[in-house]
Amino acid sequence: MMVEVDHLTKCYPRKKAVDDVSFAVDSGEIVGFLGPNGAGKTTTMRMLSGYIPASGGSIRIAGIDVLRDSLAARRKIGYLPENVPLYNEMRVDEFLRFKAHLKGVPPRQCRKHVERVKELCGLTREGRRIIGHLSKGFRQRVGLADALLHSPELLILDEPTIGLDPSQIRSVRELIKELAKHHTIILSTHILPEVEITCQRVLIIHEGRIAASDTPANLRAAIQGGTRIVAELHAPREKAGPLLEQLPHVRGVKSDQREAWTHYELECATDVDLRQNVFELAVREGWKLRELSIKKTSLEDAFIRLTTGEPESREPSMDSYEV
Amino acid sequence: MRAFYALWKKELQGYFLSPIAYVVLMFFLLLMGVSLWFLVDMLSGGMMAGGVMQTLFGESIFFWVAMLIAIPVITMRLLAEEVKLGTMEGLLTAPVAEHTVVLAKYAGALSFFVCMWLPTAAYGFIIRYFDPDATVDIGPMFTAYLGTLVIGACYVALGVLASSLTRNQVVAAVMCFALVGISFFAGFIPYISANPSVRHVAAYFSPVIHMMDFSRGVVDTRPLILYLTTTAALLFAAIQVVESGKWK
Numbered sequence: 001m002m003v004e005v006d007h008l009t010k011c012y013p014r015k016k017a018v019d020d021v022s023f024a025v026d027s028g029e030i031v032g033f034l035g036p037n038g039a040g041k042t043t044t045m046r047m048l049s050g051y052i053p054a055s056g057g058s059i060r061i062a063g064i065d066v067l068r069d070s071l072a073a074r075r076k077i078g079y080l081p082e083n084v085p086l087y088n089e090m091r092v093d094e095f096l097r098f099k100a101h102l103k104g105v106p107p108r109q110c111r112k113h114v115e116r117v118k119e120l121c122g123l124t125r126e127g128r129r130i131i132g133h134l135s136k137g138f139r140q141r142v143g144l145a146d147a148l149l150h151s152p153e154l155l156i157l158d159e160p161t162i163g164l165d166p167s168q169i170r171s172v173r174e175l176i177k178e179l180a181k182h183h184t185i186i187l188s189t190h191i192l193p194e195v196e197i198t199c200q201r202v203l204i205i206h207e208g209r210i211a212a213s214d215t216p217a218n219l220r221a222a223i224q225g226g227t228r229i230v231a232e233l234h235a236p237r238e239k240a241g242p243l244l245e246q247l248p249h250v251r252g253v254k255s256d257q258r259e260a261w262t263h264y265e266l267e268c269a270t271d272v273d274l275r276q277n278v279f280e281l282a283v284r285e286g287w288k289l290r291e292l293s294i295k296k297t298s299l300e301d302a303f304i305r306l307t308t309g310e311p312e313s314r315e316p317s318m319d320s321y322e323v
Numbered sequence: 324m325r326a327f328y329a330l331w332k333k334e335l336q337g338y339f340l341s342p343i344a345y346v347v348l349m350f351f352l353l354l355m356g357v358s359l360w361f362l363v364d365m366l367s368g369g370m371m372a373g374g375v376m377q378t379l380f381g382e383s384i385f386f387w388v389a390m391l392i393a394i395p396v397i398t399m400r401l402l403a404e405e406v407k408l409g410t411m412e413g414l415l416t417a418p419v420a421e422h423t424v425v426l427a428k429y430a431g432a433l434s435f436f437v438c439m440w441l442p443t444a445a446y447g448f449i450i451r452y453f454d455p456d457a458t459v460d461i462g463p464m465f466t467a468y469l470g471t472l473v474i475g476a477c478y479v480a481l482g483v484l485a486s487s488l489t490r491n492q493v494v495a496a497v498m499c500f501a502l503v504g505i506s507f508f509a510g511f512i513p514y515i516s517a518n519p520s521v522r523h524v525a526a527y528f529s530p531v532i533h534m535m536d537f538s539r540g541v542v543d544t545r546p547l548i549l550y551l552t553t554t555a556a557l558l559f560a561a562i563q564v565v566e567s568g569k570w571k
Binding site for chain 2 (some may be wrong): 098
């Protein structure tokens, strides 16, 4: 077990930022922390990295207690803080060499490790540049390179893609997937597709508590428990509605009149595709059909349900959603 | 130890990568140069009362102005800037103990303080060269620098503590300036107090009197111990402040 978090609590004077959180992360897993801003993600990650102590509970990294044996635990962790703090007046190479010395990389291997992380993060040509002159995307890479310097077993990345443009986001995601081959990764984000793409497991955290913990696919299934068929028919409403409801596995039908056409949404059980049945029905009854599609609930719906308690989700979509 | 060295080097380099080092060095050498000019003027006029080192160090207002201004400027950014930029998070999540961070930063600042004084060592030799009668003794020269080092070490530690207490560099500088200023002006109590017992006690704590002794070639262990223990206490306090910052 790489990370064991047991009844973790963090109290601030007027607020309980993290409230009795327990979870465990296996070696080699990529776990995503998902939650709206202020949910307690950063606080939890800071406690994991040993930057702030917990008010209660315990954290063990590779069996080492973060509070009792802080230095030994820190050697196992590579941490990328939220705002990627860097020394602006230093050059990239200078900064990485400084951090390598600081993290106890043997002096003879410093150059090798610096070159390794620069190559991993696509910084080979930026070594001579002054950090203060770098763009946000490159700063993020320097931060990531810093976190990787001492080949830590566990990587803690706090919002690694925040403030990046779409192509940079894609390259950082690919980098994270690449890193997952050798490291255990905990990352936080409030962008939903990110966890769906990169993580094997999602912890949805809300108001300091864990609202859900599962694979992205299972979460989606558990919340909605099904798929939706959308069909637009030119048919008499009083007849089409009951007939659609009689199709197998259909739990409910919603309809919406759009001039001569009617927009139907069929709620069905998981993993059934009724498109063919709807089409056959339309042919049999001689209805006209101008749209027929299937929609799966996205993690976004799960997220909104868990964090706002909203009973019914809006249009499911795969667009990035920021709270 | 390697982490200490890396941090010390980064800190000392940091001075020379920013304009601070050059501004401080320039004005410091300007002040000391003026001080030297006054000294040469007095020597050529035959108006010397005490020794050369007394005029340059112990009794010189230039010496104290330089200390009062240079030390807050070189110490203000040490910890305050790290907290403000958030780089403290990077330092304290690396496998480095808090006391290593504070002590390495202190060592960096003190090294810069020494670098600042090094060029002035030439003054004594210049005067010796032009005045073969040797008005300058090597002994007092050595002890004057020893005094400067221990008093400077103590004030730099004070600056580190001030810098650990705030995330704002200006606040840190003002705090350090005020405390060094109080310590300096309290050094005159032995001269101005009406109460003989106050005069007696204050003399033990007067950096002005200590510096006069050092520049006369007198090495008293009492002020040495006073400054070294005060330095240790101040650094201990600064380490506690940094550690407690995590618990907020």
